[in-house]
Amino acid sequence: MHSPLASLITLVETIARTQDPEAMMDTIVERLCDLMHAEVCSLYLCNPEQDTLILAATRGLSREAVGKVSLNLNEGLVGHIAASLSTLNIADAPSDDRFVYIPETHEQSYHRFMGVPLIHLRKLVGVLVVQGTLNQQFNDDEEAFLITVASQLAGTLHHLQRSGSWMSQPTLSSYERYKGVKGSSGIGTGRLWVIDPHMTLDQVEAGINSDAIAETADFHQAIEWVAEELEAGSGRLGNHLPGDLHALFGVYQMMLNSPELKQGVEEKIKQGDSAPWALCQVIREMAHLFEQSNDPYLKARSEDITNIGQRILNQLLQHDRQVTEAPDEALILCGELISITDLAEFPLKRIHGIVCTAGSSLSHTAIVANALGIPAVMAVEDLKPAKFRGKRVIVDGNRGECIVTPPDALLNEYKRMIAEEQRFIAGLDKLKSLPAETLDGFRVELLTNTGLLADATPGLERGAEGVGLYRSEIPFMIHDSFPTEEEQLRIYQKVLAAYAPKPVSMRSLDIGGDKQLPYFEMSEENPYLGWRGIRFTLDNTQLLITQIRAMLRANIANGNLKLLVPMVSRVDEMMTFRQHVEKAVDDLNKLGYPAQLPSIGMMVEVPSAMLLIPKLAPYIDFVSVGSNDLTQYLLAVDRNNPRVSALFDHLHPAVMLALEYIQKECENLNLPLSVCGEMASDPVAVLVMIALGYQSIS
Structure with missing residues (x-):
């Protein structure tokens, strides 16, 4: 082969420009045949259930076999590759005991055979095969090239394989299922109403x-x-x-x-x-x-x-969406992101669900949908809204998926589930003002997290007992300079007053590393282990003192402030922070402000803080476990990296052992303890934490 690396780059770039799935697969087999001087190249993809391999594209075998030939895992040479997840390179395929002849393919004249598995994030996507008439193995360079091609194509083909859109057999179901992120719980059905601007910022x-x-x-x-x-x-x-x-x-x-x-x-x-x-x-x-x-x-x-x-x-650009009268029936609003003003354009009784191709569970779309009781699914992959405009859709916010053009039987089953869920929610409304307590009398405090005052409303409406984490970074990130003490004071007063007398744990400025300020440039090779959290604020004492004073002054009329320190890893950090707070209280009192020393807590996000709890105890009044970062640091997994995000598991045994250790240490030291983060929103994890003895969840 000539210039295999250049050939690979050309192949990948060609495929990247191909939008149509069928054309993409045809391009792969056509180009590989030419590059490898092979008579046959075939692509087999796993069906979405991962139990069979289907011939998805070929050059050299019969085109009529595409979409019809199906092999079980471990059936034939292709099935052997899929089951063993290993490369197979043999000189005479028909003479191999594992060979299975499939008449529809017309492959009897081909001898040499080489196939490699397509694997993306440890999951089998399919098998890539080349064949030829010669009775000899493909050489080492050719084998290495095909392995390299497979590693590059697996990710590209993964989304296509998982969607099932390439499958066209008549026996397959006509409906399509798309996975996303849970935005707002509940189930809704209706017609897909697409909200799309005529021109986007990217254009x-x-x-x-x-x-x-x-x-x-x-x-x-x-x-x-x-x-x-x-x-x-x-x-x-x-x-x-x-x-x-x-x-x-x-x-x-x-x-x-x-x-x-x-x-x-x-x-x-x-x-x-x-x-x-x-x-x-x-x-x-x-x-x-x-x-x-x-x-x-x-x-x-x-x-x-x-x-x-x-x-x-x-x-x-005067490119407002054309005003089209929406039908007087149940609608599922769909777009890249649905804003609160988009929702305001429709009678709420018509909005039965929301589907967004971008966003997250913390998007304001999800927050508003949650408050209004509208099921929502965010970040739905591979969905092209325009393709299904006006089609019947099911939005399953409980599972984080949507189903397009469902058959009547499936639709009727979901309608039955909707009625059942409505009866269940009606029952929960009677309980929201009651304390969260297990049947055996174990009392759990339920708190909410927020960064904007409005974001906590859904939690408070459903019985939240305070704020377990108030993120104070936003005023710093949306300014073109550091906000003054007075500017911060006005914000903190509103937050504390809104929840009084319920407690509000305000986290000190957690800036640095991954949270950049437009007016304070920082560049680090590894920001997650760098200048962030308490490290940054202690090195910029004036900023810390200003923020502490603003929070203490805001608390004078409310008395519900708790201070929370992020990214603690050393004893001297908490000792110094407490000294700053005590001095700020004294200084404010001398100026005529009757400030009081609030409870001071630390976040356990760094493993060293977990191991130092007894040494830190004299300087803190409570502990809050930051489950997201603690899991990330314990497992050495970046949850925002798609290559390893599947390994991020807050139910990992190491995380469980860490939580057990923290709970016992805090119990022995009589330190109040809570957990905040995604873990606190996972029902399974909550049950585990209650079993471990955690009595406060945010």
Whole structure:
């Protein structure tokens, strides 16, 4: 073979440009035949149930066999490769005992045979085979090349294989099932109503302006139109939103009028950029600050910024969606991200579900859907909404999936489940104001996590007993400079007052490493093990003191503040932090502010903190286990890395042993203990934690 690496790159690039699944598979077998000078190349894919291999594409065998030939795992040479997950290279296939002749393929004239498994993240995707008429093995270079090709193609073919869209046998079910992320629990059915802008931010191309003053005026006009749109949406939907969740419209208005957005776009227009291109760049920069965060809550805030930018773009280009009267029936709203203002355009009684191709369980789409009782599935892979416009859809928020064009029998079964679930929810409403207690009398405190005041409403409406984690980073991340003590004070006062007298654990600034500030540049090779959390704030004492003073002053009228310190790994960190708090209390009292020393706790996220609990006990009043980071550090797994995210398991035995150790240490030291993070939202994990003796879950 000539230049195998260059050939591989060319092959992968060619496939990447191929959008149609059938064309993609045909391209693979055609190009491999040419590159390897083989008479036959065939691609077998596992059916979604992983129990058979189906001939998906071929060059050299009969085309009529495609989609019809099926082999069990361990049946024939192809099945042997799938079962053993190993390469097979033999000179004369028909003489091998494992060979199974399939008349439909017309492969009797071929002798040499080489096949390799396609494996993605430890799961079998299929088998790639080349054959020829010569009675000799493929050489070592050819074998190495095919193995390399298989390793590169497995990921590309994985999503296609899992979706089942390549399967066209008449015997297969006509409906399609798409997996996503649980956004809001519940089940809904209805017709798919697609919400899509005419142009997205990603489609904006670089451009220059011919009149900076006119383009700046157009930009400000677009801002005003979006503001009016938000105001109208607030009026339509506001009466249906519980409590202060209505404040989300205010959050959007705040983003819309932020100096970072307005001044950033104006400056780029002055430099010669067109208004759409200037807007696109600024929105990307603002969203990027949140996207790079390892905190899933903060990462999800990038979606809000992008959503606002998209709305401004639509107005700027006068590409508003065409107004089409929605049918008077149950609808499933579908799009990349459905915003709160999108929801406001429809009567709530018609919205029976939400499907988003992007986002996460912490997106405001999911938060609002949860508050309104609308089932929602986020980050649905491979779904092309336009393809199923107007089709019947089932949204299963309990499983995190949606089913398109379900048969009547399946639809009727889901309708029965909906009725059953409604009866169950009605029963739960009677319990939400009662204490969370097991049948044998074990009392559990249920808290909520938040970073914006409005986000905690669903939890409070359902009986949350306070805030277990308030993320204080957002005011720092959306400013173009460090916020002043007075600015922070106003925010913290609103948060504490909203929950008083229920306790609110405010985490000190957890910035650095993966959470970047636009005005404080940091560059590290390994940010997860770098300058972040308490390490950053102790090194920037002025910022820490300012934040502590603002929180202490906000607590004067409320008395429900608890301070929480992130990323503790050393005893001297907590000792110094406590000294700063005590001094701030003294200083404020001397100035006439009757501040009091609040409870001070630490987050156990780093394994060293777990082992140092007895040494840290004199400086803390409570402990909160940050289950996300503790699991990540214990298992050395980056949960945001798709290659290893499947290994992130908060029920791993090592995590269980760590939680047991922490609980016993805190019990012996009489330290109140809670757990926050994704683990606290997993019903199975919650049962395990209760069994371990945990009495507070956030």
